[in-house]
Structures are given as structure tokens and as C-alpha cells.
Amino acid sequence: MNPTDVGGPAYYHRVVDCQWACPAHTNVPEYIRLISHGRFTDAYLLNRESNVFPGILGRTCDRPCEPACRRTRVDGKPVAICRLKRVAADHRDEVKHLLPTAPAQKNGKKVALIGGGPASLTVANDLMPLGYQVTIFEKLSKPGGLMRINIPAFRLPEQVLDEEIGYIVDMGVDVRYNTPVESLKALLDSKEYDAVFVGSGAPKGKELELPGRHDTDQIFIGIEWLESVHFGHVTSVGKRVLIIGVGNTAMDCCRSAKRLGATDVKVIARKTRKYFKASPWELEDAEEENVEIVENLQPVRFIVENGTLTGMEFEKFTSTEVDGKLQQETVGREIIPCDTVVLAIGQDNAFPFIERNIGLEFGKWDMPVVDKTTFMSTLPGVFFGGDAAFGPQNIIWAVEHGHQAAISIHNHCQQIPVTERPAQGMTLTSTKMGLHEWSYSNNYDPVTRQKMTHVDLVTRFKSLNTEVELGFTAEQTANEVERCLNCDVQTHFTDSLCIECDACIDICPVDCLAIIPNGDEAQLRENVKAPALNTEQPLFASGALKQTGRVMVKDENICLHCGLCAERCPTYAWDMRKFAVLIPHADAVVPATVAV
Secondary structure, three states: OOOOOOOOHHHHHHHOHHHHHOOOOOOHHHHHHHHHOOOHHHHHHHHHHHHOOHHHHHHHOOOOHHHHOOOHHHHOOOOOHHHHHHHHHHHOOOOHHHOOOOOOOOOOOEEEEEOOOHHHHHHHHHHHHHOOEEEEEOOOOOOOOHHHHOOOOOOOOHHHHHHHHHHHHOOOOEEEOOOOOOOHHHHHHOOOOOEEEEOOOOOEEOOOOOOOOOOOOOEEEHHHHHHHHHOOOOOOOOOEEEEEOOOHHHHHHHHHHHHOOOOEEEEEOOOOHHHOOOOHHHHHHHHHOOOEEEOOEEEEEEEEEOOEEEEEEEEEEEEEEEOOEEEEEEEEEEEEEOOEEEEOOOEEOOOOOOOOOOOOOEOHHHOEOEOOOOOEEOOOOEEEOOHHHHOOOOHHHHHHHHHHHHHHHHHHHOOOOOOOOOOOEEEEEEOEEEOOEEOOOOOOOOOOOOOOOEOOHHHHOOOOOOOOEOOOOHHHHHHHHOOOOOOOEEEEEOHHHOOOOOHHHHHOOOOOEEEEOOOOHHHHHHHOOOOOOOOOOOEEEOOOOOOOOOEEEEEHHHOOOOOHHHHHOOOOOEEEEEEEEEOOOHHHOOOOOOOO
16 A cells, blocks of 8 residues: 555545534534533534534434444444534524624625525525625525424424524525525526525425325325424324324424324334334434334325225235345235324425526436536536435535535636635644643543433423423533544654554554555455454555554554554654644635636
8 A cells, every 4th residue: 555645634534434424524523522621602613614503403413423423333322413513502602793794895796595495594604704695585484494394393493493594694695585486597587696506495295196195185295294384274183193104204293293182193114114214313202202103014095984084004014134135025904093194205306496498407307417516507507405406315415515506606606617626624733732641531431322301291292392302411411522532633643753663553452553564455454453344444554664664554443542552652653633624615715817
């Protein structure tokens, strides 16, 4: 192997598993350390640089960071990253005076955003401080998109939404409520805007066309039903409710049904639990509220008698796994009585406002063709993001789409090719404070993951607006922050200082170091003490060591970042250095020089 390049951010960024897995690349270890020092406001502001909505995402994020957490390799349970984000949001001081503001002098460029969801709001957040005049066309009476109407208030209180969205809108965004865009062509033909961003989400719930579907008024589409519940158009439900589907929307539907008076709520899944789309914590919360999850059933028909829904008939399976693949065999049919059915089997995009003859190409699934780097469509100046770009995902993905689209919009308006992306940067600073002392907590703490306290069942079912999760206590927070392994504090090696004494290898508690003859990566992996199971995590290899010409090899996958190698090293060849990747947003674009 060639020596690992640690002069740029790419290698060390990959080592910080949580930040690497986060679509917006939030600096997780640093904000957890800030929380550990009681610096909640600083932790909140650091969060907001990347994810824009710390209070919202601290309650609703799908947490792609947590399965990646290095802690799972130690005791099986990731650090409660998402809930610590909420700690920062809940305990911060007033921050509005610390946030970016829009300049009084505008830059002369106007941008239209279709839809007021997280992707559009992120674009506005990034462009307003640069002097753009931003207009959001929102079909509803309040901003937030599906964050507002499809995430129930018992998970995401409205005041949290209003506050964090307000930080963006209050910069002077022109939000036109109750104003759906009915023709993209007309908007473009007006020549009023220099760029258009489509962040209209995936607002169409999937149908289930089976016998009896249209013979009763007690069968609903999940996202439409949640919207009706939010606006108070639906205030009651049958006692026996079936939710078809096992995604996060289905979990919101079943839990909402319990609060509307249902006593028997069942969620119907075609496959086994391993294949459910809902997050594990969403499933746990639903089951805590006595929702029954039934596996291996596929709908066949709705049973309607004299216009009244009385049940559903299902095909029943047995499931086995063969070579890692699910195989199902039909074993009969089953009828389940019910009064109401909610269909939560997925969402589709809908673009009735986009004409098909304006030069904007559509591809598979009738989705716009969108570049995954620039987020521009085939029609220059028209950009997409969030669910509208590539189908339903989650809020944090929508935020990252917004950041990248804002870069492209800024480039487009400044006459810079949208393919020119500002480069990532990095900082790398030693944490050494003494012979055996570092400026971070490097003592592995075996404490278990903290369990979130919930409002009791009786109280939570009294209102749709009672938030279920109470947040961590001070003691829980103190325990949870110590579970972080500080993956951003890197073991930085200087090969010219190494005397090959093996002190670091002897003291490493997880056998992640080796001094061995060089070879290709496969050979090095075979010769390390503890062969890596995760080959997606690159090995570190030094240059040739001056004593024998061998190389220092490190398996980053199992390192605990404890710093013992650096403490033991007699020549300072190892150092613990805090790394931070600098993720550029639109303000990092260098304006083009335009000839006049």
C-alpha cells in the first residue's frame, strides 16, 4: 500500500463514523463534548451549521448516524446521538442574535422555492445571508411541509417547529401562503426569478385497489389522514383500526388512532420484523402504547356490509430465510374485524404543476431527471431537492439536498458552472496537555445507553398534543455523553519518529496496530493481529519505517481512540489530534469575475 494520505480531510472524515454516516455531516463528537461541558448554546449552534433544525431533528431524525456509531462495536448500543441533539436544543439560551442575518443591500438575484418543507427552508437559510431575494410558494397556511402535517404533535410540538422555521423565515423570506404553484411554465415565463427550486415533497400516498375499496368512507390514505388529523378535520376513529404498512408513517397513524379513541389497533405487515421500514424506536413506542403488529399477512379484500366496513381478508404466509433471503409460502387466509382502515404503504411524488413540454426531462417512475451532485434538472436554472428529487427519504436528507442545491443556485446565479463545488477543508490540532493528559475524556466508560423517560399512557392519550418523550435528565445526559468514544480525536502517526519499539502495539487494548512488511491491502489485512470484519473502513498504512522498512498498519474499524498508544510512545510518533472536516455551503462559493 502507498502511505495513507492524511493531509486532506477524506481519510480522517471516514474514521468519524457518525459524522460520515450523517447526510449533512454534522460534527457529532464535538457537539457531544460541548454538551458534556454544559455549553448547550454552542452545541446547538454547531448542530445548526449543518442540520439547520436541531430541535426538530433531535425529536424526529431517522438517525443514520447511530447504526454507524463505533460504540456498537463495543457493547452493541450506539450513543444516543439524536436525543443528545435535543438536549442541546432544549437547554440552550436565546440564539436569534447569534444567527446569520440577511444584508439590507440585496445582490439583485431572485429565487423561487416551490414548497415550504425542510429542503426549501434550507435553501432559503443558505441564500438569504448572501443577499438573495427568496420567495417560497406554499400551498398550506403554515410552513414546514410534511414536518408539520405528517409528524404528529406528540412527537414534534408545534412550538419547536415554529421557532426553528422562524429563524429562517424571519430573515425576510417572502412566504406566500395558500399559494400553490399550478404551472411551472408560467412561473418560468414570468422571467421574475433567476432560479427555481422544487421542494414539493412526495405528497401522494399510495393506493390499494382491492375489492371493496370504494364501498365505504372508512378507508383512508395515511399521509392524507394525518393531515386531516392535524387540521382537526378528523377528530374520531372506529374502535377497531387496521393500519396497512410498517413504515414510520404507519407508526404515526397507529399512535394517532389510539389518541382518537381506538381501543384495538393493529399494524399489518406483509413480511417479518427484520424487513420493516419503520425505525426500531418507532416500533417500540407503538408497542408500548399497546399497538399490535401482525406479520405475514397480505391484503386480499375489504369486507363491506351495507356500506359499513366490518373487516379485511388477508392471505397468510409462513416465512423462512434461505441464504439470507426471505421466502414465503401461502398457508391460507384470515379475516380480521375492523371499523377503520388506514393505508400507509408508501408515498409517491406528484408533479401536476410541471408541464412535460418545457425541456424538463422525466425518467423512471415519472420522476424528474436530477443530477445527484448539483441537484439541477435537465432544464438549466431549475433545481430539485428533498423527496421531490429522488423519492421519499427523511428530513436530514432533505436538509443536505438543500445545502447542495443552494451551492448550485448560487453558482448558477453568479455564472459559475454548477459542477464546480467548493472543496472540503479540515483542521487537525493536538489534544496533548501533559505527559499522560489529553484535552478530551479518553477513559472508556462501560455505562449502558440511557433510556428515555416517557409520559405515562393515561396522560399521553388525553391529547394529540402531549409530547411523549420528556428528554434526558441532567444525570442521564452526563452518563450518555461519556459513552462517546471521541472518534474525531485521531491517532496521528509520524513515521520518521518511530523507533519500532512495539510499545504502542503491546498496550493497544483492541489489537488494532501492527508493524509488518508492506504489501497490498488484502495482504496487510491478513497480517494484522485482529483481522478486520468491516473492510469498508480503510486501513491506515505509514511510510516505510527507518529501522526495517516495514510499515505501521492500523485497523481504524476497531480503534477506541483511547490514546494509550500515544501515551506509551517514547518518541511522540503517535499523537492524539482533534480533527474537524470543514463542510462548505453556498457562502464558500467564490463569485465569478464577469466581464462587462
